[in-house]
Amino acid sequence: MGDLVLNFIQKNRNSILVFIPAIITFCLVLIPTIKYSVPLGGETFYHAALIQFYSENGISWTNTLLWSGQPIYSPLFDFFILSLSKILSMSSMVILKYLQPLFAFLIVLSFSFTAYKMYNMITGFLAGIFVMFSALFSKIMFTTPEAMILIIIPLLAYFYVLALENKSLKYALISGMLLGFAFLTQTISAIVIFFMLTIFTLIIFIMKKEANLKAYWILMAVSMLIAAIWWLPIFIKVPFTFQIFISPYLSQLVAINKYPEFLGIIPLIFAFIGAFYLSNRNQIKDILILTWLLAVIILSFIQFLITPLGAAYILALAIFPLMVxxxxxxxxxxxxGDKRPIYAFTVLILLLGAYYGFEAVNSVQTEIDSQIAIAQWFKSHGDKNLIALSNNSSIDAAIFSMTNQSVFYGSQYLKISKNLNIKKYLLGKYNTLDIINDNVGYIVLNKNVTSMPYAIVAYENKDFKVFELKTSIP
Known part of the structure; x- marks a missing residue:
């Protein structure tokens, strides 16, 4: 029996090594999954509300219960969760919770497997481990459309490279289908990747004069046809604005001096070495990796130039090429020619990666503890007829999902007046007449805020304070 196991390990050692980062990730994310009765992350609560909306109203092109009538976010993720909920006879919140370690596992495995197939086993292993050094690791713990996108995109790019290298339309068809699914999952990410692949194709055409343009046209045609299933009716019914691609949670800005921390300082150091190596080669896959990283980072600057679209979501798409x-x-x-330093560094990176991953899990647990405590206070003491405001959309979504308290962000069921100026409240520039007219009862802020006008501190924990507004303070 022992010989059989050893033989199996020997024959499949490459595959086993590629799975190790994903297995470590699964075990780490399992810790908060078991600890908490609710899923992690504010965006998860937001989608739980959307799933409930679909469950009650069926397919709808716009969320008619919002005062804006905003088109509903790309639906594939929510339909997937709703389907599982119906099949398994479980609530969407339970499904979202228990998918956390599985989605995290699949993201890291997608990174590792794709890097392995494109390059080699060590590259695949390290690409998976290096994810733990980046801010992305804190985000992949959440069951969200972004998590689903991060599973799809490395495979999409890999099949497109195969289509160009092998002049195979079969692979172009697969990559087009995956891009179409991406458009139905998180459209803004799909747009970024489509833009990157377009630039990549042009570079290949200019450099090699032999790019398989048929593969590109198939990629574009198939992806557009799939995307049209959802987006064409919306464009017909609703005037086009760029905002229709964006959820309330795509507003996480990243200061440019925080880019290294977000991407991971240690991976960045090694990536510079890898970039120099790849730039001296002329293979299609190398050009893809370099183009991908540069295009996405440049696109992330849109937050400073055009629209406050969150760079955190765009930068997340740069993690895969960076880790490769x-x-x-x-x-x-x-x-x-001595490879022993490589193996020594690999072991060290594995240990450090596990440490950084564990620290990320702990930081997420601290945040969710505070959010749950706030929600529990509102459940016991909040007046559901009054609106709660916050500078943190995750807090709003947690409060709404667990208590049905009226909130400004993340609520899918409230006709909040579009005239409500939340900035006025967050800056403390409101008066008693504003409080009455806007029906605002609470403001949730960071704990370091000492006071607010016409308000008392009704509750506080280690991270947040709940200010209860009064039209008169005795």
């Missing part, structure tokens, strides 16, 4: 480059960079470290 970092994995290649580690393998460039050798002394006169």
């Amino acid at each position: 480059m970092a994995g290649i960079g580690v393998q460039c470290i050798r002394i006169e």
Whole structure:
């Protein structure tokens, strides 16, 4: 029996190594999944509300219960969760909770497997481990459309490379289908990736004069046909605005000096080495990785130039090529052909990655503890007829999902007046007449805020304070 196990491990050692980062990730994310009775992350609560809307109203092109009549967010993720909920006879909140470790596992496995197939086993292994050094690791713990997108996109790019390398329309068809699914999952991410692939195709055409343009046209045609299933009726019914692609949670800005921290400082160091190595080669896959990283980082600057679209969501798309480059960079470290330094660095990176991953899990647990405590206070003491405001959309979504308290962000069922100026309240520039007219009862802010006009501190924990507004303070 022992010999059979050893033989199996020997024959499948590459596959087993590629699975290790994903298995570590699964175990780490399992910790908060078991600990809490609710899913992690404010955006998860937002989608729980959307899923409830679909369950009660069926397919709807717009959310008629919002004062804006805004078109509903790309639906594939929500339909997927709703389907599982019906099949398994479980609530969407329970489904969202227990999918957390599975989605995290699949994201890291997608990174590792794709890097392995494009390059080699060590690159795949390191690409998966390096994810734990980035801010993305804190985000992949949440069951969200972004998580589903991060599973799809590396595979999409890999099949497109195969289509160009092998001049195979079969692979172009697969990549087009995956891009179409991406458009139905998180449209803004799909637009970014489509833009990147377009730039990549043009570069290949200019450099090699032999790009398989048929593959590109198939990619575009198939993806547009699939995307049209949802978006064409919306464009017919609703005047086009860029905002229709964006959920309330795509507003997480990242200061430019925080880019290294978001991407991961240690992976960045090795990625520079890997970028130098790849730039000296002329293979299609190398051009893809370099183009991907540069195009996405440049696009992330849109938050400073055009619209306050969250760079956090765009930068997340740069993590895969960055980690691939970092994995290649580690393998460039050798002394006169001696590969032992590579193996030593690999073991060290594995240990550090597990440590950073564990720290990320702990930080998420601290945040969810405070959010649950706030929601529990509103459940016991909140007046459901009054609106709660916050500078944190995750807090709003948690409060609404757990208590049905009226909130400004993340609520899918409230006709909140579009004249309500939340900034006025967050800056403390309101008066008693505003409080009465806007029906605002609470403001939830960070704990370091000491006071607000016409308000008392009704509750506080280690992270937040709940200010209860009064038209007169005795």
